[in-house]
Amino acid sequence: MxxxxxxxxxxxxGAADVPVDCKNCGAYQLxxxxxxxxxxxxxxERVVKKxxxxxxxxxxxxxxxxxxxxxxxxxxxxxxxxxxxxxQVQVIGFHEExxxxxxxxxxxxxxxxxxxxxxxxSVCEVSMERFEELxxxxxxxxxxxxxxxxxxxxxxxxxxxxxGKHNAEERLAIFLLRLxxxxxxxxxxxxxxxxxxxxxxxxxxxxxxxxxxxxxxARFQDDGIISSECRHIKLNDMKRLQQIAHLRPxxxx
Amino acid sequence: MxxxxxxxxxxxxGAADVPVDCKNCGAYQLxxxxxxxxxxxxxxERVVKKxxxxxxxxxxxxxxxxxxxxxxxxxxxxxxxxxxxxxQVQVIGFHEExxxxxxxxxxxxxxxxxxxxxxxxSVCEVSMERFEELxxxxxxxxxxxxxxxxxxxxxxxxxxxxxGKHNAEERLAIFLLRLxxxxxxxxxxxxxxxxxxxxxxxxxxxxxxxxxxxxxxARFQDDGIISSECRHIKLNDMKRLQQIAHLRPxxxx
DNA sequence: CGAGACATTGAGTGCGTTCAACCACTGTGG
DNA sequence: CCACAGTGGTTGAACGCACTCAATGTCTCG
Numbered sequence: 001m002x003x004x005x006x007x008x009x010x011x012x013x014g015a016a017d018v019p020v021d022c023k024n025c026g027a028y029q030l031x032x033x034x035x036x037x038x039x040x041x042x043x044x045e046r047v048v049k050k051x052x053x054x055x056x057x058x059x060x061x062x063x064x065x066x067x068x069x070x071x072x073x074x075x076x077x078x079x080x081x082x083x084x085x086x087x088q089v090q091v092i093g094f095h096e097e098x099x100x101x102x103x104x105x106x107x108x109x110x111x112x113x114x115x116x117x118x119x120x121x122s123v124c125e126v127s128m129e130r131f132e133e134l135x136x137x138x139x140x141x142x143x144x145x146x147x148x149x150x151x152x153x154x155x156x157x158x159x160x161x162x163x164g165k166h167n168a169e170e171r172l173a174i175f176l177l178r179l180x181x182x183x184x185x186x187x188x189x190x191x192x193x194x195x196x197x198x199x200x201x202x203x204x205x206x207x208x209x210x211x212x213x214x215x216x217x218a219r220f221q222d223d224g225i226i227s228s229e230c231r232h233i234k235l236n237d238m239k240r241l242q243q244i245a246h247l248r249p250x251x252x253x
Numbered sequence: 254m255x256x257x258x259x260x261x262x263x264x265x266x267g268a269a270d271v272p273v274d275c276k277n278c279g280a281y282q283l284x285x286x287x288x289x290x291x292x293x294x295x296x297x298e299r300v301v302k303k304x305x306x307x308x309x310x311x312x313x314x315x316x317x318x319x320x321x322x323x324x325x326x327x328x329x330x331x332x333x334x335x336x337x338x339x340x341q342v343q344v345i346g347f348h349e350e351x352x353x354x355x356x357x358x359x360x361x362x363x364x365x366x367x368x369x370x371x372x373x374x375s376v377c378e379v380s381m382e383r384f385e386e387l388x389x390x391x392x393x394x395x396x397x398x399x400x401x402x403x404x405x406x407x408x409x410x411x412x413x414x415x416x417g418k419h420n421a422e423e424r425l426a427i428f429l430l431r432l433x434x435x436x437x438x439x440x441x442x443x444x445x446x447x448x449x450x451x452x453x454x455x456x457x458x459x460x461x462x463x464x465x466x467x468x469x470x471a472r473f474q475d476d477g478i479i480s481s482e483c484r485h486i487k488l489n490d491m492k493r494l495q496q497i498a499h500l501r502p503x504x505x506x
Numbered sequence: 507c508g509a510g511a512c513a514t515t516g517a518g519t520g521c522g523t524t525c526a527a528c529c530a531c532t533g534t535g536g
Numbered sequence: 537c538c539a540c541a542g543t544g545g546t547t548g549a550a551c552g553c554a555c556t557c558a559a560t561g562t563c564t565c566g
Contacts, residue, residue: 082413088414088419090413090414105403106399107396107402107404108407112406112407139389145399146399147360149402149403150360150361153402153405153409154361156409157335157345157365157366160335160345160409160413160416161335161337163413163417164343164416165342165460167522168522198545199544199545199546208522208523210545211523211524211545212522214546214547215522215546218547230530230545421553451511461555464513464515464554464556465553465554468514468515468554471514
């Protein structure tokens with residue numbers, strides 16, 4: 001029952017050493033607008049330095065570090081987090097292939113959070129300096145930046161609502177449903193997938209103890225709502241999961 | 254001991270009907286860059302429709318509403334919040350004179366949160382349409398927008414850390430210290446001020462019950478750390494407050 | 507004056523925590 | 537090859553923080 005999954009690359013996870021198709025990349029529009037505006041195909045090469053690889057546990061960047069690059073995840077998984085002076089850490093997001101990191105602090109010139117690879121992860125490093133030169137001249141790129149930052153704010157707000165107004169069970173249900181949507185968006189199965197993050201990371205992200213994550217997942221499994229074996233998750237009853245996620249726990253505001 | 258403060262306008266709070274000096278406005282740079290670039294003083298008048306007034310409890314805008322205006326607070330207090338479909342509300346920020354609201358959703362064309370006046374509040378309404386026309390031509394304005402959105406993201410991250418990793422006592426201490434800084438920035442006393450929000454709003458914002466807010470403030474008062482009479486707060490011992498706020502409650506990550 | 511919002515305080519409870527032990531599996535070094 | 541330490545996951549027991557429920561007081565507003 002407690003068999004740990006072998007370390008071979010999972011089917012749904014996507015191998016880190018297989019470069020993703022640019023057309024399916026989350027930054028495709030951004031990259032193409034660089035390309036098309038200039039008509040100079042070598043420009044993309046100069047701005048985008050490809051194939052930087054980070055091993056499991058390595059930092060892409062840390063809080064306060066000067067912003068030199070932004071990163072597009074080609075394959076792998078990254079978690080972002082903020083921390084207090086005394087070392088408390090809050091995981092604010094999990095990121096998979098196609099996502100763009102490092103733009104949320106574009107104004108302050110310092111990364112406002114840290115990013116760490118959860119497994120072997122390959123990225124496109126994009127020179128921030130060059131990028132900003134282009135962005136200054138091209139409103140379309142500016143607009144892409146706004147789009148990304150808006151999305152970041154929206155996500156933060158969702159997480160705030162989760163941390164402030166939901167109990168542990170609801171948090172887990174919401175988390176699973178969001179993961180499901182995320183996988184669906186990447187054309188993976190929305191009901192069966194492999195988690196790229198540990199129980200500890202999930203607990204930290206959701207503001208509950210690691211043990212509580214285990215217990216609640218076990219309860220969901222006992223109730224037949226999900227099947228969970230280590231990092232392999234199968235959602236059997238989306239409807240009940242949604243009920244748990246949305247049911248008001250306290251009636252009044 | 255439970256005397257409620259009379260409803261006369263407080264000294265530190267600033268009367269809502271007295272327009273703030275534009276030079277001290279948080280959006281001064283933004284407004285001036287509109288002004289100076291064009292050299293047309295009537296332009297500002299056309300973009301900024303002045304002196305819209307909202308009464309206590311009135312909505313400036315709600316979630317999902319189409320973005321037509323952004324708002325600069327001239328005087329008064331506003332709370333912003335997000336909510337779930339089933340009516341759960343999470344207050345994400347309190348805003349005073351000089352602050353700019355409504356830019357966090359510039360990309361999606363829909364406000365991503367709601368804004369509600371906590372007392373009589375006068376604002377400058379800024380036409381979003383006109384504003385974007387100008388922003389499209391002027392990189393300096395674009396940069397101001399990025400600056401504001403970056404600040405929004407930074408604030409969200411701070412609140413996430415607070416909700417995810419601190420107990421009720423720490424939350425209150427952190428909240429009071431942040432308020433203190435905020436007042437200092439507006440050239441008001443950092444150790445004695447009037448709260449513009451209710452205990453209920455504070456509790457909601459910090460993710461604790463209203464009663465817990467009362468109890469902890471009472472405890473702080475018993476310990477001589479603060480003096481609290483209704484909405485009038487005096488910080489007597491900033492050092493101990495900072496100890497409470499930063500002291501690690503759990504040692505390991 | 508009564509209704510309602512806001513604030514305070516007490517009593518009791520429960521959810522999620524901490525502490526602890528244990529299992530399964532991985533990687534390293536003798 | 538096996539022993540060992542280390543990581544990640546699971547489960548049980550007990551505690552305590554913050555919650556809910558309830559009552560009461562103070563002030564505002566219509």
